[in-house]
Amino acid sequence: MYNRDEPEVNLEQILERLRNFIGKLRGGRGGGNGLAYIIIGGFAVLLGLWLATGFYSIEISEQGAQRLFGKYQGPPVEPGLHWYYPSPIGAKDVVAVNEIRSLEVGFRGNTDNPIPDEANMITGDQNIVVAQLLVQFRIKNLEHFLYRAVDPDGVTIKDAAETSLRQVVGQRAIDDVLTIEKEAVQVDTQRQLQKLLDLYETGIDVTEVRLLDVSPPTQVQDAFDDVVRAREDKERIINLAAAYREGQIPLARGDAARLTESAAGFKETRVAEATGQAERFLAVLEEYRKAPEVTRQRLYLEAMEEVMPGIKKFIVDPENGGGLLQFLPLTDDGNSNDLFPTPSN
Amino acid sequence: MKIIAGLIVALAIGVFFLVPQVVFVVDETEVAIVTRFGELQGVQENPGLNFKTPFVEKVTKYEKRLLIFDAPPQSMLTRDKKRLEIDVYARGRIVNPRLFRETVFTEANAATVAIPIISSSLREEIAKDDQIEIIAVNREEIMIRVRDAVAPQLVPFGIEVIDIRIKRADFPATIADSVYARMQAERKRIADRERAEGAERDAEVRASVDREAAIIRAEATRDAQITRGEGEAESVKIFAEALQQDPDFYAFQRSLQAYRTFLPDGNTTLVLPADSELFQFLQSPMGSNR
Numbered sequence: 001m002y003n004r005d006e007p008e009v010n011l012e013q014i015l016e017r018l019r020n021f022i023g024k025l026r027g028g029r030g031g032g033n034g035l036a037y038i039i040i041g042g043f044a045v046l047l048g049l050w051l052a053t054g055f056y057s058i059e060i061s062e063q064g065a066q067r068l069f070g071k072y073q074g075p076p077v078e079p080g081l082h083w084y085y086p087s088p089i090g091a092k093d094v095v096a097v098n099e100i101r102s103l104e105v106g107f108r109g110n111t112d113n114p115i116p117d118e119a120n121m122i123t124g125d126q127n128i129v130v131a132q133l134l135v136q137f138r139i140k141n142l143e144h145f146l147y148r149a150v151d152p153d154g155v156t157i158k159d160a161a162e163t164s165l166r167q168v169v170g171q172r173a174i175d176d177v178l179t180i181e182k183e184a185v186q187v188d189t190q191r192q193l194q195k196l197l198d199l200y201e202t203g204i205d206v207t208e209v210r211l212l213d214v215s216p217p218t219q220v221q222d223a224f225d226d227v228v229r230a231r232e233d234k235e236r237i238i239n240l241a242a243a244y245r246e247g248q249i250p251l252a253r254g255d256a257a258r259l260t261e262s263a264a265g266f267k268e269t270r271v272a273e274a275t276g277q278a279e280r281f282l283a284v285l286e287e288y289r290k291a292p293e294v295t296r297q298r299l300y301l302e303a304m305e306e307v308m309p310g311i312k313k314f315i316v317d318p319e320n321g322g323g324l325l326q327f328l329p330l331t332d333d334g335n336s337n338d339l340f341p342t343p344s345n
Numbered sequence: 346m347k348i349i350a351g352l353i354v355a356l357a358i359g360v361f362f363l364v365p366q367v368v369f370v371v372d373e374t375e376v377a378i379v380t381r382f383g384e385l386q387g388v389q390e391n392p393g394l395n396f397k398t399p400f401v402e403k404v405t406k407y408e409k410r411l412l413i414f415d416a417p418p419q420s421m422l423t424r425d426k427k428r429l430e431i432d433v434y435a436r437g438r439i440v441n442p443r444l445f446r447e448t449v450f451t452e453a454n455a456a457t458v459a460i461p462i463i464s465s466s467l468r469e470e471i472a473k474d475d476q477i478e479i480i481a482v483n484r485e486e487i488m489i490r491v492r493d494a495v496a497p498q499l500v501p502f503g504i505e506v507i508d509i510r511i512k513r514a515d516f517p518a519t520i521a522d523s524v525y526a527r528m529q530a531e532r533k534r535i536a537d538r539e540r541a542e543g544a545e546r547d548a549e550v551r552a553s554v555d556r557e558a559a560i561i562r563a564e565a566t567r568d569a570q571i572t573r574g575e576g577e578a579e580s581v582k583i584f585a586e587a588l589q590q591d592p593d594f595y596a597f598q599r600s601l602q603a604y605r606t607f608l609p610d611g612n613t614t615l616v617l618p619a620d621s622e623l624f625q626f627l628q629s630p631m632g633s634n635r
Binding site for chain 1: 347349350353354357358360361370371372373374375391392393394408410411412413415434436476477480481482484485507508510511512513514515516521524525528529531532533535536537539540542543544546547549550551553554555557558559561562564565566568569570571572573575576577579580581583584586587588590591594595597598601602604605608613614615616617618619623624627
C-alpha cells in the first residue's frame with residue numbers, strides 16, 4: 001500500500017559509471033581540458049537532476065515519513081511541497097492517513113457474495129451463524145503503520161478482525177446475536193479488534209465496525225422462519241382472545257343493566273300501586289267514618305246488587321230448614337252434589 | 346581542472362565499487378548481523394548508516410517487525426471428546442538476532458520451527474477444556490495459556506512471542522449436517538412452544554372472560570332480586586300502615602270487592618235463608634222477620 005523510493009538500480013548511478021568509463025578512455029589518450037569540462041559539466045547536470053528528485057508533494061489527507069539511511073526522521077510531514085535527500089541517502093513514504101479504508105469480512109463486494117469460510121461461525125450455544133462484517137479504519141500513527149507490523153492493512157487487520165468477531169460471537173447465544181445483541185456484538189468486536197491492532201503496533205484506528213448481515217445458515221433458514229411464523233401465530237391468537245373479551249364483557253354488562261333496570265322498575269311499580277291503593281282506602285275510610293252504619297249498609301247492598309244477578313239463588317225458610325236436603329240436587333246437571341258432598345243433619 | 350575531473354572520476358569509482366563494501370544501511374524495519382567468513386562479528390539493531398570491514402565482512406538482515414506464524418487449520422480433540430477445527434496464528438518478533446541466526450537462519454525456517462510448537466501446545470490446552478468452554482467461555486484464557494506455554498520454547502530461537510490467537514474454532518465439515526439437524530430440532534421446539542403458549546393464553550383469556558361475564562350477570566340478578574324484594578316489602582308496609590287504621594272496615598270492603606270478582610261466574614249456586622238480612626224486606630216492609 002505504501003511506496004518506498006528505493007529502486008535497486010539507480011539511473012543516475014548507471015549514467016555516472018558510463019560517463020566515467022568514457023572519460024577514462026579519452027584521458028588515456030592524453031585528451032585536453034575540453035574533456036575535463038565535459039566531465040565536470042556532465043557531473044554537475046547529473047548532480048542537479050539527482051537533487052531534483054528530492055522534491056515531492058503531499059496531498060491533503062496524506063502524511064509523509066522521511067528516512068535518512070533507513071532511519072526514520074520524525075515527526076510526519078504535513079501536506080505541501082517538500083524536499084528531502086534523494087535516494088539512496090534518503091527515502092520518503094507518503095500515505096493517505098486520513099482516508100477511510102474498508103475491510104470486508106465474510107463477503108466480497110456485496111453481501112450477496114458471501115465467503116462461507118469467513119462468514120460461518122459458532123455461537124456460544126453451539127449453533128452456526130452467518131455474519132458479514134464491514135470494518136472501516138484509518139491510520140493514527142504513521143510510524144507504527146509503516147515500520148512496526150508486517151502488512152498492517154492486509155493480513156494483519158484481516159486476521160485480527162476475524163479473530164475478534166468470532167470470539168465475540170462465540171460468547172453469545174444465536175438468538176441474541178440475531179436480534180438484541182447485534183449492537184453489542186459490533187461494539188465488542190470493535191473494542192477487541194482495536195486492542196489487537198494496538199498490541200501489534202499497526203498504527204491503525206478502527207473507526208467503525210458494522211454487521212451488515214447476520215442470519216442463520218441457509219440449511220436451517222426455514223426452521224428459523226417457522227419460529228417467526230409461530231410467534232406471529234401466537235400474537236394473532238392472543239389478539240383474537242382479546243377481541244373475544246372486548247365482545248363478551250359489554251354483552252354481559254348489557255344483560256346486567258337490563259336486569260337491574262327492570263328490577264328497579266318493578267320496585268317503583270309496586271310502591272306506586274301500593275301507595276295508590278292505600279290512599280284510596282284511606283280516602284274511603286275517612287268518608288266511611290263520618291257515617292259508618294249507613295255507609296256500611298249502602299256498600300253492602302250495592303255489592304249484593306252487582307253480585308246477585310249472576311248467581312242461582314235458593315231462599316229457604318229456616319222454620320222448615322230441616323228439609324233442606326229434599327231440594328237437592330238443586331240443578332239439573334247432576335253434578336251439583338259437589339256443592340254439599342256430605343249431608344248435614 | 347584536470348585534477349578536479351580526475352577527482353570526480355575517482356570519487357565515482359569509489360562510490361560505486363568501494364562504498365558498498367564499507368558502509369551499509371539498516372532500515373527502520375530491519376536488524377543487521379555482520380559476519381566475517383561466517384563467524385559472527387556483531388549485531389546492529391539501530392537503523393541508520395553503519396560501517397564494516399570491506400570484502401571480508403558480510404551483512405545479513407532480518408525482520409524487526411512482527412513475524413506472522415500462521416498454522417494451517419487442524420482438527421483437535423477437546424476434553425469431552427469432540428472435534429474442533431482450529432485455525433491459529435501467532436505474532437512474534439526476533440529479539441535475539443544472534444540466536445536466531447545460529448538456530449533457524451531465515452524467517453521462513455523460523456515458521457517451520459515455531460508452528461509445530463504452537464500447534465502441539467494448543468492441542469494440549471484444547472484437550473484440557475470442554476468444547477463449550479473453548480467456544481464460549483475460556484477462549485481468551487486458553488490463548489493466554491498457549492502463549493505462556495509457547496513463549497519459553499521459542500526463546501532458544503531468539504524469538505519472543507507477542508500473541509497467539511485462535512482465529513477460528515469450527516465444527517469439522519463432517520458433522521456440520523448433524524449440527525444443522527440439531528439446530529432445526531431446536532427451532533421446532535421453540536416454534537411448538539410459542540404456538541402452545543398462544544393456545545394457553547387463548548384458553549386462559551376466554552375462560553377468564555366467561556367467568557367475568559357470568560359474575561357480572563349473577564351480581565346483576567342478585568341486585569335485581571334484592572330490589573324486587575325491597576319493592577314488595579315497601580308495598581306491604583304501605584298497605585299495612587293504611588289498613589291498620591281500620592282493619593274491620595278493610596276486611597268488610599275487601600270482602601265485598603272479592604265477592605264482586607269471584608261470585609258472578611254463572612256457575613255459582615247460593616242457598617240463602619229467608620231470614621237473612623238481605624231479605625228482611627222481602628216478606629215485610631217493616632223488616633218483620635228480623
